[in-house]
Amino acid sequence: MRTVAAHCLLSALLLAASGCKKDQDAQGPYGTCAPQTQSVKSATDVEGTVQFDTAVQQYVIYRAVPGTYDSMDIGVVCSTLPADLQVANAPVRFSGTYRDYGNAPQAGPAGRTYYYLELTKVTAR
Known part of the structure; x- marks a missing residue:
């Protein structure tokens, strides 16, 4: 009886672990946020600057x-930036998808638009 219970428990643990792995792979290396929101635009191998945004309390690009001369896209990074890029004014090159942020903070000058940013690639420049 103990053997059957042990096998059932082991099978359940393996099934749960494989389910988590599949979810992680589907999200990509930097995570997914707000998958129910609309994809607005994509960025491929573009330059940006990392900042810590106090309005959303996390790193953004x-x-x-x-x-334009005064408009900025502010990408609220899904998941976490690599530790070596979590530095104010760090120049980066990135690719990813911008998603609708919804109720964006109104702090700061006009011309700034907040998006969720699902990164597929990010490196220091």
Whole structure:
């Protein structure tokens, strides 16, 4: 009887562990947030700057909107940036998907738009 119970417990643990692994793989290396929100635009191998945003209390990537002189996309990074990039004013090169942020903070100057940013790649420049 103990053997049957042990096998059932072991099987349940293996099943649970494999389920968690699949979820992690589906999210990509830097995580997914707000998957129910609409994908707004993508970025491929673009330059940005890391900042700690006090309005959302986490690291974000600022990117100047091409063709403008005062507009910024603020990507609230899903999951966590690598530790070596969690430095104010760190220049980065990244790729990913911007998603609708919804109820964005109103702090700061006009021309700043908040998005969730699902990174597929991020490196120091």
